[in-house]
Amino acid sequence: MNFVATERAKQGTGASRRLRNSGNTPGIVYGGGVESLAIETNHNDLWHALKKESFHSSILDMEINGQTTKVVLRDVQFHPFKQLVLHVDFQRVDATTKLHLNVPLHFEGADKSPAVTQDKCVVTPLVTTLPVVCVPSDLPEFITVDLSNLQKGSSFTLKQVQLPKNVVAHIRGTQLNPTLVSIVPPADEMVAPVEAAPAAPAKKGKK
Numbered sequence: 001m002n003f004v005a006t007e008r009a010k011q012g013t014g015a016s017r018r019l020r021n022s023g024n025t026p027g028i029v030y031g032g033g034v035e036s037l038a039i040e041t042n043h044n045d046l047w048h049a050l051k052k053e054s055f056h057s058s059i060l061d062m063e064i065n066g067q068t069t070k071v072v073l074r075d076v077q078f079h080p081f082k083q084l085v086l087h088v089d090f091q092r093v094d095a096t097t098k099l100h101l102n103v104p105l106h107f108e109g110a111d112k113s114p115a116v117t118q119d120k121c122v123v124t125p126l127v128t129t130l131p132v133v134c135v136p137s138d139l140p141e142f143i144t145v146d147l148s149n150l151q152k153g154s155s156f157t158l159k160q161v162q163l164p165k166n167v168v169a170h171i172r173g174t175q176l177n178p179t180l181v182s183i184v185p186p187a188d189e190m191v192a193p194v195e196a197a198p199a200a201p202a203k204k205g206k207k
Contacts, residue, residue, distance in 0.1 A: 001052075001054060001055055001058060001060050001061065002060075002061045002063065002065045002068075003041065003046075003049060003060065003062060003063070004041070004042075004045075004062075004102045005027070005029075005039040005040065005041045005062050005063070005064050006040050006041070006064070006065075007037060007038070007039060007065060008026060008027075008038040008039050008040045011026075011038055011187075016087075018085070020043070020086070021039055023043050024040045024041060024043055024063065025040065025041050025042075025043045025081060025087070025088060026038070026086075026087055026088075027040065027066075027087060027088040027089060028087075028088075028089055028090070028093060028178070029038045029062070029069065029071060029091075029092060030089070030090075030092070031091040031093075032069075032091075032092030032093070032094060033083065034092065037063065037064070039090075039118075042117045042145050043084075043085060045060065046078070046085055046088065047083070047085060050076060050157040053104050053141075053142070054141050055073060056104075057074055057101060057103050057104055057129075057139075057141060058072075058141055059072060059139060060072065060073065060090070061091060062118050064110075064180050068134070069092055070092065070094075071090040071091060071092055071093060072091050072093055072094050072101060073088070073090060074089040074090060074172065075087075075088070075089040075091075076088050076090045078093070078150070085090075088116075093136050094136075095136060095137065096135065097135070098135055099121075099132050099133070099134060099135070099139060100131065100132075100133055101131070101132060101139065102129040102130065102131050102132075103129060103130055103132050103140055103141075103142060103143055103167075104107075104128065104130075104141075104143070104147050105125070105127065105128060105129060105130055105142070105143050105161075105180070106143065106145065107145045107181070108145065108148075109146050109148030109149075110147040110148070112148045113147055113148050113149060113150055113151075114149075114150065115152045115154070115183055116149055116150070117148040117159060118187070119152035119185065119198065120185075120186045121123065121150075121183050121184060121185050122182075122183075122184045122186075123139060123147065123150060123181060123182070123183055124181065124182040124184070125180065125182075126179060126180055126182055127178075127182055130141045130143060130158075130161075130169055131169065131171070131172075132167050132169055132170055133167075133168045134167045134168065134169060135166070136187060138164065138165065138167055139167075140164045140167060141162065141166075143161065145161055145180070147160070147181065150163050150181070152185060154183060155179055155181075155183070156180055157177045157178065157179050157180060158171065158177050158178055158180060158183040159177050161180070169172070179196055180181060183191075189207070
């Protein structure tokens with residue numbers, strides 16, 4: 001994806017506020033062994049770009065002062081209730097340095113699986129992105145996850161995902177093989193709670 005940014009001369013809270021009032025968004029580009037550069041981008045163009053999945057998970061070509069720099073989106077700050085981007089961060093990338101980036105997961109085939117067609121289970125993805133590590137040339141725009149073989153009573157975990165070549169999942173914490181999909185049987189098969197036994201009738205007292 002290509003987009004244009006402009007070097008930002010003035011910085012500070014007041015300058016950023018005036019910049020937003022003029023229809024632009026302040027930002028910064030850092031990394032790549034080069035000094036950080038304050039930039040500004042057209043707010044409307046940025047707002048529409050942020051709605052595209054690929055803008056968050058692809059190598060972007062940013063044009064600054066007539067030169068193109070390859071970057072990835074690192075952080076976006078939104079206004080608490082207005083449709084307004086307050087600030088945006090980009091990181092420069094090069095061909096040999098590995099990236100740590102969240103890649104979207106596209107789940108397909110669940111409606112054709114035995115769990116759904118035969119056993120009427122409800123299949124729900126538990127995550128939408130997967131953190132991966134790879135060089136820029138191997139970065140996938142998304143990862144397709146095939147759910148067509150799901151079975152009732154089974155589980156679907158990270159190890160069952162076919163990752164693209166040279167792409168490694170980057171999982172932190174103790175759970176190295178997390179569950180990615182919930183498979184729930186039909187409601188009428190769920191175990192009903194045991195009803196409490198009726199209370200014994202109270203004994204009549206002596207006259």
